[in-house]
Structure formats: C-alpha cells, structure tokens
Amino acid sequence: MDMNDVADRGLVLLGCGKMGSALLDGWLKSGLPAGSVWILDPNPSDWVRATGCHINDGTPEAPAVALVAVKPQMMGDALPAMAALGGGKTLFVSVAAGTSLARFEAAFGADSPIVRTMPNTPAAIGRGISALVGNTAATDDHLSLAETLMNAVGQTVRLDDEAQIDAVTGVSGSGPAYVFHLIETLAAAGVEQGLSEDVAMRLAKATVGGAGQLAEDSDEDPAQLRRNVTSPNGTTQAALEVLMDAETGFPKLLSRAVTAAADRGRELSRD
Numbered sequence: 001m002d003m004n005d006v007a008d009r010g011l012v013l014l015g016c017g018k019m020g021s022a023l024l025d026g027w028l029k030s031g032l033p034a035g036s037v038w039i040l041d042p043n044p045s046d047w048v049r050a051t052g053c054h055i056n057d058g059t060p061e062a063p064a065v066a067l068v069a070v071k072p073q074m075m076g077d078a079l080p081a082m083a084a085l086g087g088g089k090t091l092f093v094s095v096a097a098g099t100s101l102a103r104f105e106a107a108f109g110a111d112s113p114i115v116r117t118m119p120n121t122p123a124a125i126g127r128g129i130s131a132l133v134g135n136t137a138a139t140d141d142h143l144s145l146a147e148t149l150m151n152a153v154g155q156t157v158r159l160d161d162e163a164q165i166d167a168v169t170g171v172s173g174s175g176p177a178y179v180f181h182l183i184e185t186l187a188a189a190g191v192e193q194g195l196s197e198d199v200a201m202r203l204a205k206a207t208v209g210g211a212g213q214l215a216e217d218s219d220e221d222p223a224q225l226r227r228n229v230t231s232p233n234g235t236t237q238a239a240l241e242v243l244m245d246a247e248t249g250f251p252k253l254l255s256r257a258v259t260a261a262a263d264r265g266r267e268l269s270r271d
C-alpha cells in the first residue's frame with residue numbers, strides 16, 4: 001500500500017482540529033487529491049471547508065487508511081463511526097495520546113492493521129517528530145505507509161514496543177513545552193542581567209531555535225558542539241558548571257521531568 005492506493009481508495013480523517021489539519025495540509029501539498037479525503041468532524045474550520053475534501057459525507061466502503069485525530073476523551077463517542085472499516089482492508093493510524101493499540105483492537109478487531117503514533121506540536125510548522133508502533137496485524141508495508149503519512153508534518157522514528165510510547169511522550173511529546181519554558185526562563189535571566197524584556201526574549205528564542213537547528217544539521221553530536229564552544233575558564237564553562245552539576249543541574253532535573261511525564265502517560269492510558 002502506498003500513497004497511490006490512498007488516492008485511489010480514499011482516506012478517512014476522524015477529527016480535523018489542529019493535528020488533523022496540519023496533516024491534511026501536508027498531504028494536500030504533497031499531491032493527494034482533496035476528493036480522496038473523507039473528513040468526519042462536527043465543526044470543521046473554514047480552512048477545512050475550503051479544501052474541497054468530502055466533509056461529514058460518510059466514508060468510502062474500504063478506504064486505504066482511516067486516521068484518528070480526535071482528543072483521547074472523545075474516543076468513545078468517535079470510534080463507532082469507523083467500526084465498519086475493521087477487518088483488514090483499511091489501515092488505522094492514530095495520533096491520539098494515551099489510547100492503546102488494545103483499545104483500538106477492541107473497537108476495530110485484532111485482524112485490523114493499526115499503527116499508533118505519538119507526534120508533537122512542531123508538526124504545526126512541518127517540524128514535528130512522530131514515533132510509530134504497530135499491532136501484530138500491521139506489516140512493514142503498513143508501517144511504511146503510516147510513516148509516509150506522518151512525514152507530512154515532520155520526521156518519524158519506529159519503536160520496537162508500545163511500552164516505549166510513554167518514554168516518547170516524556171521526551172518529544174511533552175518536550176516542546178520544556179523548551180518553551182527554557183526560553184521563558186533564559187529570557188527572564190537576561191532581564192535580571194540588565195536587558196530589556198523584548199531584547200532578552202529575542203535573544204532567547206533565536207538562541208534556542210538556532211542551536212536546535214545546528215544540533216540537528218551538524219555532523220557533530222551535541223556533546224561535541226558543546227565542547228566546541230566551551231573554552232577553559234571562559235564564560236560558557238562558568239554557566240555549564242551550574243547546569244551540569246550532578247545534583248542540582250540539568251541531568252537530574254530533566255530525568256525527573258521526563259520520568260514525571262512518562263509516569264503520567266502510563267497512568268492516563270490505564271484510565
């Protein structure tokens with residue numbers, strides 16, 4: 001199965017809010033015909049209405065893909081609309097946090113290929129990263145197609161085991177918020193040192209954005225990039241001695257933060 005099958009047989013998008021719209025935008029820009037997409041959403045936005053996709057117009061009999069992008073708490077109401085697509089012909093893909101493969105298998109049947117993904121908010125600008133894991137019925141082909149669909153909003157990684165999803169939530173799913181807070185606190189520290197709020201915020205945003213891009217693009221790993229800008233007894237070293245402190249620095253702090261998010265993810269998926 002590939003994007004030609006998706007164009008021929010159709011794709012059902014259940015829930016077309018922020019994440020659904022970001023995905024849809026990417027698919028349409030990469031050439032998927034609007035007429036191949038069937039959207040189910042009680043309040044589609046003006047942008048969604050203007051795409052030319054089928055909106056609240058039922059579903060094709062055996063679409064290639066049904067992608068679930070409703071909030072986890074709406075799942076119970078939303079899934080019955082797609083139960084008839086179960087049985088193996090349609091690949092189900094979910095972007096919902098906290099909804100397990102077992103829950104989808106209960107709704108669609110264990111013979112249905114299902115790929116659970118965990119994207120993150122930079123998907124809104126095509127710079128997300130999604131982790132993917134499939135159920136037993138999902139073949140390598142199904143995972144490849146799910147990757148192609150998620151690549152519309154950024155990069156993808158495959159997991160070996162669904163249990164790793166909670167770790168992904170702790171690192172990349174919730175991670176953008178940690179970085180936003182890093183920007184806030186870096187700017188506030190700059191204001192403490194005498195900068196205006198505006199200048200401090202611009203410096204903090206561009207530093208995080210630029211360093212993030214450099215870390216992604218460089219052939220050197222982040223530890224080496226850090227060493228490259230740390231001269232002995234210089235200014236960076238003075239700051240890193242604070243941030244790298246084994247007890248009070250980033251290592252333990254981020255470990256505690258990621259553990260808290262992953263633990264909360266485990267709790268929510270048990271509810």
Ligand SMILES: NC(=O)c1ccc[n+]([C@@H]2O[C@H](COP(=O)([O-])OP(=O)(O)OC[C@H]3O[C@@H](n4cnc5c(N)ncnc54)[C@H](OP(=O)(O)O)[C@@H]3O)[C@@H](O)[C@H]2O)c1
Pocket residue numbers: 014015016017018019020040041042043069070071072074077078095096097118119120121122123173
């Ligand atoms: N946004 C992100 O960056 C992000 C990151 C990781 C994972 N996710 C996952 O993506 C999913 C969607 O999140 P989102 O941020 O895109 O939320 P959202 O903007 O609220 O979108 C959900 C959409 O589903 C619609 N909906 C509600 N009930 C429905 C039903 N019964 N049938 C069909 N559609 C229904 C909602 O309509 P109403 O607004 O009228 O209720 C809304 O348009 C969530 O499960 C979330 O965990 C999102």
